[in-house]
Amino acid sequence: MATNKLTLFRKRRMRVRNRLRKVARGRPRLSVHRSNRNISAQIIDDAQGRTLASASTLEPALGLRSKSNAEAAARIGAEIAARARAAGIEEVVFDRGGYLFHGRVKALADAAREGGLKF
Secondary structure, three states, X not given: OOOOHHHHHHHHHHHHHHHHHHHOOOOOEEEEEEOOOXXXXXXXXXXXXXXXXXXXXXXXXXXXXXXXXXXXXXXXXHHHHHHHHHOOOOEOEEEOOOOOOOOHHHHHHHHHHHOOOEO
């Protein structure tokens, strides 16, 4: 059976998400999506299936369109932390998806922590 990159990525993403379900204890999930050109983050309440807050480099107001670097990821992390505080969210679980906790994903997480989110 041939396995390709996408299949391995999906398996890794589900493995991470299943681990998070065990430790979530009712906390919302900070989910990160990274592409070659952009990065986005959402805070999701899995019990209700709703997105509580989101931030992305695609938003024109942030002026980061097509910025794919650690600085842009850090700005998104700070923005998602500010929006989470505005929504009354202090604690989340970090869902890195199938991505390694390195580079842009790590920059986003560190900025979100500095912005006041606990995970």
